[in-house]
């Protein structure tokens with residue numbers, strides 16, 4: 001496992017723990033600020049899925065490559081956003097996806 005892989009892996013594992021704690025669970029229907037719990041739970045679940053997908057890419061040895069063009073994501077981008085799937089160029093072309 002390369003250095004960036006293991007660095008990203010520990011960031012992602014921390015992030016997964018934080019997301020699990022942030023998950024509002026199934027109780028109640030509104031948070032204190034009026035946001036439906038289902039919406040927050042949805043966002044948290046989506047982020048958890050991204051984090052899990054990134055961890056699988058690390059395990060598969062394909063971490064750090066853009067899922068669209070196959071180019072390198074770059075150290076800075078991976079450090080800022082370890083679950084990123086697309087390079088800056090590709091994520092700019094797919095704003096809804098990244």
Ligand SMILES: [Zn+2]
Nearest residue numbers: 066069087090
């Ligand atoms: Zn790309």
